[in-house]
Amino acid sequence: MNHDAYDDNYIRSILNNVKSIAMVGASPVNVRPSYFAFKYLAQRGYDMIPVNPGHVGKELMGKPFVASLADIGRPIDMIDIFRNSSHILPVVEEALKLSPLPKVIWMQLGARDDAAAEKAEAAGLKVVMNRCPKIEYGRLSSEISWMGVNSRTLSSKRAPIPTQGMRLSLNRTSFGGGQTAASDRAAKNKTETP
Amino acid sequence: MTDRLPGFSTLAVHAGAQPDPTTGARATPIYQTTSFVFNDADHAASLFGLQAFGNIYTRIGNPTNAVLEERVAALEGGTAALAVASGHAAQLVVLQQLLKPGDEIIAARKLYGGSINQFTHAFKAFGWNVAWADPDEIESFERAVTPHTKAIFIESIANPAGSITDIEAIAAVARKAGVPLIVDNTLASPYLIKPIDHGADIVVHSLTKFLGGHGNSLGGIIVDAGTFDWSKDNKYPMLSEPRPEYHGIRIQETFGNFAFAIACRVLGLRDLGPALSPFNAFMILTGIETLPLRMQKHCDNAKAVAEFLSTHPAVSAVNYAGLPGDRYNALQRKYAPKGAGAVFTFSLKGGYDAGVNLVSNLKLFSHLANVGDTRSLVIHPASTTHSQLDDAAKVKSGAAPEVVRLSIGIEDKEDLIADLDQALRA
Numbered sequence: 001m002n003h004d005a006y007d008d009n010y011i012r013s014i015l016n017n018v019k020s021i022a023m024v025g026a027s028p029v030n031v032r033p034s035y036f037a038f039k040y041l042a043q044r045g046y047d048m049i050p051v052n053p054g055h056v057g058k059e060l061m062g063k064p065f066v067a068s069l070a071d072i073g074r075p076i077d078m079i080d081i082f083r084n085s086s087h088i089l090p091v092v093e094e095a096l097k098l099s100p101l102p103k104v105i106w107m108q109l110g111a112r113d114d115a116a117a118e119k120a121e122a123a124g125l126k127v128v129m130n131r132c133p134k135i136e137y138g139r140l141s142s143e144i145s146w147m148g149v150n151s152r153t154l155s156s157k158r159a160p161i162p163t164q165g166m167r168l169s170l171n172r173t174s175f176g177g178g179q180t181a182a183s184d185r186a187a188k189n190k191t192e193t194p
Numbered sequence: 195m196t197d198r199l200p201g202f203s204t205l206a207v208h209a210g211a212q213p214d215p216t217t218g219a220r221a222t223p224i225y226q227t228t229s230f231v232f233n234d235a236d237h238a239a240s241l242f243g244l245q246a247f248g249n250i251y252t253r254i255g256n257p258t259n260a261v262l263e264e265r266v267a268a269l270e271g272g273t274a275a276l277a278v279a280s281g282h283a284a285q286l287v288v289l290q291q292l293l294k295p296g297d298e299i300i301a302a303r304k305l306y307g308g309s310i311n312q313f314t315h316a317f318k319a320f321g322w323n324v325a326w327a328d329p330d331e332i333e334s335f336e337r338a339v340t341p342h343t344k345a346i347f348i349e350s351i352a353n354p355a356g357s358i359t360d361i362e363a364i365a366a367v368a369r370k371a372g373v374p375l376i377v378d379n380t381l382a383s384p385y386l387i388k389p390i391d392h393g394a395d396i397v398v399h400s401l402t403k404f405l406g407g408h409g410n411s412l413g414g415i416i417v418d419a420g421t422f423d424w425s426k427d428n429k430y431p432m433l434s435e436p437r438p439e440y441h442g443i444r445i446q447e448t449f450g451n452f453a454f455a456i457a458c459r460v461l462g463l464r465d466l467g468p469a470l471s472p473f474n475a476f477m478i479l480t481g482i483e484t485l486p487l488r489m490q491k492h493c494d495n496a497k498a499v500a501e502f503l504s505t506h507p508a509v510s511a512v513n514y515a516g517l518p519g520d521r522y523n524a525l526q527r528k529y530a531p532k533g534a535g536a537v538f539t540f541s542l543k544g545g546y547d548a549g550v551n552l553v554s555n556l557k558l559f560s561h562l563a564n565v566g567d568t569r570s571l572v573i574h575p576a577s578t579t580h581s582q583l584d585d586a587a588k589v590k591s592g593a594a595p596e597v598v599r600l601s602i603g604i605e606d607k608e609d610l611i612a613d614l615d616q617a618l619r620a
């Protein structure tokens with residue numbers, strides 16, 4: 001798996017197939033990126049579970065916070081980790097103790113832990129690092145084009161009208177299946193300049 | 195699903211546009227509206243708080259403009275774009291995200307005369323200082339770097355003389371200095387040069403020129419390459435620090451590799467106000483559909499005209515990078531192999547007066563202050579666009595008194611050559 005540049009079909013299949021998402025590090029503060037992503041994904045019809053030991057007893061969009069993955073008490077398709085790279089590994093180890101295992105580990109924009117990713121992949125999980133599921137969903141459905149973002153997709157089909165709680169079609173034609181040259185270069189520059 | 199990279203011409207026609215969801219309209223509708231209704235109070239709050247993607251008010255975004263933005267972002271290979279009212283507005287909005295009073299920008303001395311004015315006077319008044327460097331001498335950029343430097347600004351093909359800039363060499367200076375490279379790609383258009391492939395972090399355009407292409411609409415655009423890490427130090431607080439305008443959101447943390455385009459929209463365009471009319475966006479989008487066809491014809495005609503002028507007895511010199519003997523020919527073959535663009539200058543043996551005469555004797559060429567029209571255009575920079583500069587600055591920016599600038603259109607080249615020939619003989 002090349003974690004520098006994902007094929008759009010890989011991201012698309014994850015977003016099309018997962019139904020429940022536990023967000024580790026979700027924040028009830030409405031200017032935090034985790035709050036934005038949680039709300040957006042909930043509105044797109046995903047079954048969202050906020051995980052954060054610091055906020056047990058509170059709710060996020062009507063969903064009660066749980067302290068840990070083990071406390072969820074039901075099968076979960078994807079773990080979206082909103083933590084810094086240095087806090088990823090323990091979350092992945094905890095995820096790998098769940099039964100049944102989740103299908104996907106997703107590390108948020110800015111977060112990457114290759115060793116943790118390897119462990120998860122060895123256990124048969126799919127891994128995405130340094131991406132935001134909200135941005136990827138918005139991009140592949142072209143909803144994010146409202147913001148002038150290059151979705152890197154084309155379609156000659158009439159678009160569905162985005163409405164609350166509706167799953168938008170992600171099945172548009174992707175350019176070359178992956179990243180623009182520019183973001184590849186950014187990823188490369190990042191590793192070159194410490 | 196075919197996952198292949200569409201070609202440039204396919205992107206020029208399709209990127210960003212899809213049949214209208216409500217009506218099925220295939221051409222991009224002109225959403226000539228100031229505002230957009232909210233679904234409910236929560237939707238409104240989400241939009242204002244930057245939590246949801248959507249439309250609020252046309253000063254901040256508009257669906258017609260969004261198609262234009264995505265199309266140019268796709269053509270340039272960027273992550274996102276923001277359309278604004280003019281090329282000058284694009285430059286203003288970009289620099290507002292990067293500079294505080296007392297900060298500096300290093301700019302190539304060979305720039306559009308209007309940009310030289312904007313940097314020297316208007317931006318000076320904001321406390322944004324400019325250090326000029328010579329694009330033909332890369333070390334002059336290195337020498338100009340100071341702790342206050344926040345960006346480097348160049349043109350890919352420089353107005354007025356059509357000289358080609360060594361983008362990669364200057365990108366290396368920018369990377370070493372830890373500042374973004376901004377490239378004005380107006381005269382090349384992404385058909386000839388894609389600056390992001392050569393190391394640009396931000397691309398700006400006057401859409402007024404070749405992208406719109408028909409001389410009917412002003413516009414500008416900012417393209418985010420998604421390559422610059424704005425948060426690696428505290429040099430770019432608009433992107434890295436909690437923004438009081440939005441209850442403490444950090445723009446890069448929230449928007450990742452298209453953060454710069456978002457900052458330009460929600461901090462720049464929102465507060466400075468130079469919004470593009472959706473009607474202009476529609477005109478420019480229509481123009482872009484034929485960009486590859488037009489641009490090739492512009493270049494082919496320009497080369498034929500330059501070749502003709504280079505042997506004309508009234509002409510002392512032709513500056514066209516597409517001519518084999520030109521000092522920029524090697525750079526042209528590297529950066530713009532499909533053609534050297536359509537804007538170039540030549541010098542008349544008869545000096546200033548011969549320049550003024552030529553302009554008045556031409557019958558097909560229009561005497562006006564623009565470039566990148568379907569029509570062929572002529573101007574005598576020393577008496578017009580560059581007249582505010584002193585003589586030394588005129589020469590340095592390629593606008594000496596004997597110099598005439600042409601912008602070659604897409605007419606039949608034989609007619610253009612005949613018109614120049616009669617005017618030079620008159």
Ligand SMILES: Cc1ncc(COP(=O)(O)O)c(C=O)c1O
Pocket residue numbers: 279280281282283306308309349353378380381399400401402403412413414564565
């Ligand atoms: C290279 C270049 N950049 C910027 C501009 C400014 O663009 P606008 O007139 O759309 O403000 C021009 C206009 O002539 C130009 O030629």
